[in-house]
Amino acid sequence: METGRHDRFSRVQRSRDWSIWAGCGQPRGGELRPGTSNPARIRASFGGVARNVAENLARLGQSVRLLSVVGKDRIGEDVLAHTLQAGVDVSHVHSTEKFPTGFYMGVLDGSGYRQFAFDDMRVMRELSESYLLYHADLFEQAAMVFVDANLPEDALAAVFGLAKKYKLPVCADPTSGSLALRLSPYLRQLKMIAPNSVEAGILTGRPFDPSDSQAAIESARYLVNQGVEAVFVTLAEFGVCYASSETTGHIPALRTSIVDSTGAGDALTAAVIFALVNDIDLDDAARLGLSAAALTLRHPGTVFPDLTLEKLYDELAL
Numbered sequence: 001m002e003t004g005r006h007d008r009f010s011r012v013q014r015s016r017d018w019s020i021w022a023g024c025g026q027p028r029g030g031e032l033r034p035g036t037s038n039p040a041r042i043r044a045s046f047g048g049v050a051r052n053v054a055e056n057l058a059r060l061g062q063s064v065r066l067l068s069v070v071g072k073d074r075i076g077e078d079v080l081a082h083t084l085q086a087g088v089d090v091s092h093v094h095s096t097e098k099f100p101t102g103f104y105m106g107v108l109d110g111s112g113y114r115q116f117a118f119d120d121m122r123v124m125r126e127l128s129e130s131y132l133l134y135h136a137d138l139f140e141q142a143a144m145v146f147v148d149a150n151l152p153e154d155a156l157a158a159v160f161g162l163a164k165k166y167k168l169p170v171c172a173d174p175t176s177g178s179l180a181l182r183l184s185p186y187l188r189q190l191k192m193i194a195p196n197s198v199e200a201g202i203l204t205g206r207p208f209d210p211s212d213s214q215a216a217i218e219s220a221r222y223l224v225n226q227g228v229e230a231v232f233v234t235l236a237e238f239g240v241c242y243a244s245s246e247t248t249g250h251i252p253a254l255r256t257s258i259v260d261s262t263g264a265g266d267a268l269t270a271a272v273i274f275a276l277v278n279d280i281d282l283d284d285a286a287r288l289g290l291s292a293a294a295l296t297l298r299h300p301g302t303v304f305p306d307l308t309l310e311k312l313y314d315e316l317a318l
Contacts, residue, residue: 080093148175189227231243234265242286260301
């Protein structure tokens, strides 16, 4: 990847899922039964919010750099090799012997939706303020930064401090309801935030049902009033609502079969960031995001491997 401001997108990401070997299982034969083994269909894939977004962007042709940490183990090696093969610059990812590579396991129902999830993210303790400050030159060279709320708070503060120093736009994903409020002090620095309905309700203090698109639009407007430039509230099967100081809207989800919902929100976020970097308006950004989500929903993995801008537009034409 070329370095310098001419890069369309130089991505500095951190999250609980930066370097996760994602396992998914679907129980066979009905409800989970405690105290015994449950037959299931089990598969493994490379996942993680930030890693997924990075891979999606790289497959769309954007220059992407990943800052993260993995364990010095086989899983960490495989995650980095796969991510590099997808086009992401992983040369600055830190490897540590202190903890194993992050791991996430989701339990899906028969429709492909997550019912339970477990993770071991101790390795994220190594993604420190000093690590980020050591790589300050990458911020200086970047065109945009993406971050989610799973960073330790000192590291999160370092990200926004470096972004402010180098006048970088920042996009963010709250990641979960329990972590969303970590982004509250930085709303005025955000170019874009992409919460789901639960996270949006927590950030605004106004919980709402994902089927209520008007409430989602009001939440997006509230966050714009708090200083965020553009807000995309994802509503799963009910689509996406968005707002800026100039426009608001709701676009229903595209009709599609669902193999696995894991990674669909990350695909939407990546397509929206792609649109913002390339000066595509918010209406079309939302449509491209829903298109990327639909492609991912039909794929048994966290990232649709044949993703291109042409395929995004083809999906919208169906």
